[in-house]
Amino acid sequence: xxxxxxxxxxxxxxxxxxxxxxxxxxxxxxxxxxxxxxxxxxxxxxxxxxxxxxxxxxxxxxxxxxxxxxxxxxxxxxxxxxxxxxxxxxxxxxxxxxxxxxxxxxxxxxxx
Amino acid sequence: xxxxxxxxxxxxxxxxxxxxxxxxxxxxxxxxxxxxxxxxxxxxxxxxxxxxxxxxxxxxxxxxxxxxxxxxxxxxxxxxxxxxxxxxxxxxxxxxxxxxxxxxxxxxxxxxxx
Numbered sequence: 001x002x003x004x005x006x007x008x009x010x011x012x013x014x015x016x017x018x019x020x021x022x023x024x025x026x027x028x029x030x031x032x033x034x035x036x037x038x039x040x041x042x043x044x045x046x047x048x049x050x051x052x053x054x055x056x057x058x059x060x061x062x063x064x065x066x067x068x069x070x071x072x073x074x075x076x077x078x079x080x081x082x083x084x085x086x087x088x089x090x091x092x093x094x095x096x097x098x099x100x101x102x103x104x105x106x107x108x109x110x111x112x
Numbered sequence: 113x114x115x116x117x118x119x120x121x122x123x124x125x126x127x128x129x130x131x132x133x134x135x136x137x138x139x140x141x142x143x144x145x146x147x148x149x150x151x152x153x154x155x156x157x158x159x160x161x162x163x164x165x166x167x168x169x170x171x172x173x174x175x176x177x178x179x180x181x182x183x184x185x186x187x188x189x190x191x192x193x194x195x196x197x198x199x200x201x202x203x204x205x206x207x208x209x210x211x212x213x214x215x216x217x218x219x220x221x222x223x224x225x226x
Contacts, residue, residue: 030213040222042219088154092213098213099157103154
């Protein structure tokens with residue numbers, strides 16, 4: 001079963017705009033990871049944020065984590081057509097071997 | 113390329129046949145995970161290994177599924193007596209473990225059961 005929900009399920013934006021997607025989860029976590037998946041391909045790791053962190057940046061990506069609300073957001077700034085993909089959040093818990101529990105994903109279309 | 117490889121990339125089989133997939137993790141990674149992903153859904157955990165020990169199996173892993181990781185290196189996932197419901201992408205991931213939590217995924221094996 002999925003850990004939580006991602007919102008929105010789909011997002012269509014113009015190149016150059018920012019894309020924001022949200023992830024909610026249900027149980028305690030040690031870390032939350034964001035992945036990108038191009039159609040029919042494997043998952044590419046984007047960023048990991050630990051439960052004691054509130055915000056992290058990597059290039060054009062910004063991730064926030066609010067453990068009190070059990071939610072995270074991923075912001076992609078100045079989007080490019082190459083950012084078109086599905087984005088998944090996944091939570092990990094050390095006591096459970098850090099197996100990842102994924103959300104349903106947000107499908108992002110960046111139009112040139 | 114994450115450094116995790118999977119073979120084959122695609123497998124088409126008839127219902128009732130057995131199939132085996134292989135995953136080669138990043139060489140120094142001692143944790144190896146298997147996930148299954150159906151169309152339009154996020155991946156779901158199947159099982160994981162710490163070195164050669166299989167430490168957890170999901171309830172999704174019926175008796176027809178078996179996974180091994182001999183010598184703590186590559187891993188195989190076998191599905192016996194395949195059913196149409198087994199059609200999915202099977203993903204392998206590895207991590208260093210010991211607090212290094214990032215999991216690196218392979219390209220996946222897409223299984224189609226006719």
